[in-house]
Amino acid sequence: MDTILTLQDVSWKRDGRNILSGIDWKMKKGEHWGILGLNGSGKTSILNIVLGYHFPSEGSVTVLDHRFGESYLPDLRKEIGFVSSSLNRFSHIIEYESIEEIIVSGKFASFGIYEEVAKADWDKADDLIERFRLEKLKGKPYHQLSQGERRRVLIARSLMNDPKLLILDEPCTGLDILSREQVLALTKEIDRNNCSIIYVTHHIEELVEDITHVLLLNDGKIVAAGPKEKVLKDDLLSEAFQLPVSVxxxxxxxxxSVAQHAEVNS
Structure with missing residues (x-):
């Protein structure tokens, strides 16, 4: 499989309003993409289409060789890892579970363990704990972890099923600068897992070296898409962020950087 996903002339409407329009995007194996744009630019809507939670109003979608309309999408989701600050809504379920239990639960795509775990799965969880430098947290319940530690545990959990694609949806939201840098450093470990990454953010400084390409959005349309150095240009970013900026x-x-005397439209 040389192509991870293809969105061709995709549009999506909600309540008669265009949320996405004319999206053409192809992601190839070996590429790691950042999706960048303001709130309301269409980032979450694209994720929901990639995950099969929304069907496009127009256009065609293929993700990991699953063509929408011809595939059973719950099978697709088993091949995709997903980490988001929105997963905090499950905290009450796992607050007293150890990090080992939380990580191994990723094998079953559940929060909580409801079936027997093989020794090989516990061994794999231990390997992820070592690779993600979480050894000092072994045995600790989730509610005792910092926000940054929780995010690292959830990323390790997302790799238990060896996903072909990992979506990191604003994983650094709410983190202090140290925790943010610790999470960003994990992209190298994810790359070692032979897993493609989609990294969603508002902040270009989070697009670390391992992120190779960028999809830049504004108002549900693509401003630019391609290699990071070609997309992150002053004029394109100014268009996407709707004020004069420089990179x-x-x-x-x-x-x-924002222009010193930039006029901000309210």
């Missing part, structure tokens, strides 16, 4: 690079990582 500078440091150690292969982009940073954004």
């Amino acid at each position: 500078h690079w440091k150690e292969k990582r982009p940073w954004l």
Whole structure:
């Protein structure tokens, strides 16, 4: 499989209003994409289409060789890992579970363990704990972890099923700068898992070196899509963010500055 996903001329409407319009996007194996844009730009809607929770109003979608309209989409979701700050809504279910139990539950795509776990699965969870440098947290219940530690545990959990695609939906929301950098550093471990990444964010500084491509959105349309260095340009970012900005690079990582006297439309 050389192509991870293809969205061709995709539009999606809700309550008669265009949320996405004319989306053409192809993601190939070996690429890691960032999706960047303001609130309401269409980022979440694209994720919901990729995950099969929304069908496009127009256009065609193929994800991991599953063509929408011809495939059983619950099978597709088993091949996709998903991590988001929205998963905090399950915290009450797992607050007293250890990190080992939480990570191994990813094998069954459940929060909580409701069936027998094979020794090989516990061994795999231990390997992920080591790779993600979580050894000091072994045996700790979830409610005692910091927000950054919780996010790292959930990312490790998402890899238990060896997904072909991992979606990280604003995984650094609510984290302090140290916790954010610890989470961003995990992209190298994810890449080692032979897993493609979609990383959704508002903040270009989170598009670390391992993110190779960017899909830049504004008002449900693509402003630009392609290699990171070609998309993260002053004019394109200014169009997407609706105010004059400039980008500078440091150690292969982009940073954004707003023009000193930029006029902000309310």
